[in-house]
Amino acid sequence: MNTILLAGGLAVVGLVIGYLLATLFVKGGKKRLLEESNKQADLAVQEARLTAKRLVDEAQTKAEKIEAQSEAKNEAIKNRKIQEAKEKYGKLKAQFETEKAEHKIELKDREVDVVNKENELKSKIDSINSKAESLEVKESEVKAIKDNLEKQIKVVSKRKEELDQSTEKIIKELETIARLTEAQAREQLIDAIRAKAESQAMAVEKEAVAMAKSNAAREAKKIVIQTIQRMCAEYTIENTVSVFNLESDDIKGQIIGREGRNIRALEAATGAEIVVDDTPEAIVISSFDPIRREICRIALKRLVADGRIHPARIEEVVAKVKKQMDEQIIEIGERTVIDLDVHGLNPYLVKMVGRMRFRSSYGQNLLKHSIETAQLCAVMAAELGLNPKQVKVAKRAGLLHDIGKVSEEESELSHAILGMQICEKHGEQPDVCNAVGAHHDEIEMTNIISPVVQACDAISGARPGARREILESYLKRIGDLEDLAMGFEGVQKAYALQAGRELRVIVESEKVSDENVDDLSFMISQKIQNEMQYPGQVKVTVIREKRAIAYAR
Structure with missing residues (x-):
């Protein structure tokens, strides 16, 4: 265009x-x-x-x-x-x-x-x-x-x-012949039968008592022999006392302190009993709780090395040792689960596994027992032809089956049920929880892992020399004694000393007055007398301490 x-x-x-x-x-x-x-x-x-x-x-x-x-x-x-x-x-x-x-x-x-x-x-x-x-x-x-x-x-x-009809007829005839009424005849017959029965019962009783004494003596000898044969020497004093060695006896006076104040402060802070006697260059630390005993031993070792031993320093060192003990418990738990190849365990359960190192069951170290049970569970599960996943679950359940014995919670439940609740709370699978709760037949078993754990627990506990019944009952009595005192209002701490012959109770000064201390001591002693069985007598000592602190600037 x-x-x-x-x-x-x-x-x-x-x-x-x-x-x-x-x-x-x-x-x-x-x-x-x-x-x-x-x-x-x-x-x-x-x-x-x-x-x-x-x-x-x-x-x-x-x-x-x-x-x-x-x-x-x-x-x-x-x-x-x-x-x-x-x-x-x-x-x-x-x-x-x-x-x-x-x-x-x-x-x-x-x-x-x-x-x-x-x-x-x-x-x-x-x-x-x-x-x-x-x-x-x-x-x-x-x-x-x-x-x-x-x-x-x-x-x-x-x-x-x-x-x-026949009986009535015979009774009338007998009344006519014997000139006794039916009631009188019945009473005489009953008295005669009663006398004969009492005589026979006394004879049977004497025979039973004699037989029981004979059997008791024989069974007692048998039990003592079996106990000696099954006893393991490494458990004789491991769970009762620790011996702290000193370089010289001169340090004993410094440890005791003026009028024994250092000893009292250390016992109050740790809950262990310290025995200073004529044993040369040694102090005995006694407590039914191995954790308390270990804390006391380490704290005493540091105090002696430092040279400054007085109540304030004792409280400071004990607090640090308790913190380090918690870290050591966690480290023991982590090392145990790594050695057993148990993965994905909740940190709280790992800590509880570490606490097993300082607990015993019938004289048997609880951590060693749990590790042995876990290994037995893995072997038995493999021998039964279970798949590798079930073998790992069995090992996990074997490790955790006694976790209720080291719980920090106060509970009236048995250790099996409490352990099951702890496992459920911290995310363990249902098979593990059921195995933990059912290993003493307190609940129904719902999977094949539960009988495996029960059998391996019995095998580990029945191994010759593994357990002692006497020490366990002693520890239970000491624990019940402390728990009884802790049930009273205003009680802050309670420690059983001298093999349960003394109960030392520390109260809060804000809740318990000086006038109520005597009443509290009496009520605790009466409750012990009514509810517990113990040899000899129990001395109840209630301690109320009030500290007033001020700073000059």
Whole structure:
């Protein structure tokens, strides 16, 4: 279009130029020049027309070329869109086919499940029908037995009436002959029977007592011999006392302190009893709780090494040792679970495993017993053909089966049930929890791991020399003594000393006044006397201490 306009413009310019030249020639009066001008003008017009035509042809050619290119481009775009649509259709079709196949598989699985459930229901219905038929048979048998019993009852009732009549007749005849009423005769007969029975009972009693004494002596000797044979020497004093060695006896006076204040402060802070006697270069630390005894031993060692021994320093050192003891307990627990290849244990349970190191069960170290039980559980589970996962679960349950014995919670539950609750609270799987709770048959066993743990616990405990009954009962009595005192309001701490012959009770000064100290001591002693069994007597000492602190600045 622009080319056509340009050609037209050139033609118009040529005409204008010719017109101007013609006008000049007219004004000049030269005809020849006018003619030449006209010719030149005609030539210019023709040339302009040719140029315009050429430009028009070129423009038309370019327009046709552009139109052809546009059509080709549109065709390519169209073909590409068609190809994309085909590809998308193919993908959607493939996806549809895949989903269709998966749906068919799912429907087939569901159909199989439905068939299985139908078979199960059918078998249950058959079982119920057979049971119903059996019940009907039993019901008919019971009915026949009932009818027979009713007949027998009627016969017995008839015989009873006849016997009653005969008895009444005989009694009247006897009353006439013996000149005694029925009541008098019955009383005389009862007295005679009673005297005879008492005589026979006394004879049987004497014989039973003699036999019991004989059997008791024989069984006592047998038990003592077995105990000596099964006793392990390494457990004789491990759970009762620790001996702290001194470089010289001169340090004993510094440890005792003025009027024994250092000893009292150390005993009050640790709860252990310190015995300073004539034993050369040694102090005995006695406590039924191994953790208290170990804290006391370490604190005493540091105090002696430091040289500064006074109540304030004692309290400071004991506090640090207690903190380090907690860290040591956690380290022992972590090392134990790593050695046993037990993973994913809750940190609280790891700490409880560490506390087992300082506890004993019938003289047997609880951590060693738990490790031994865990290893036995793993071996037994493998021998039973259980899969590796169940073997690990058995080992885990064996390690945790006595976790209730080291619980920091005060509870009236048995250690098995308490341990099960602790495991449930801290995320252990149901098989482990059931094995812990059922290893003393206190709950029903629901999996194969539970009897494995129970059997391995019995094997470990029954190993010759593993356990002692006497020490366990002693520790239980000491623990019950402290728990009894802690049950009173205002009691802060309670420590059993001198093998349970003394109970030292520390009260809070804000809750218990000086006037109430005597009453509290009396009430504790009365409760011990009424509820506990103990040899000799128990001395109850109630301590009330109030500290007033002020700073001079």
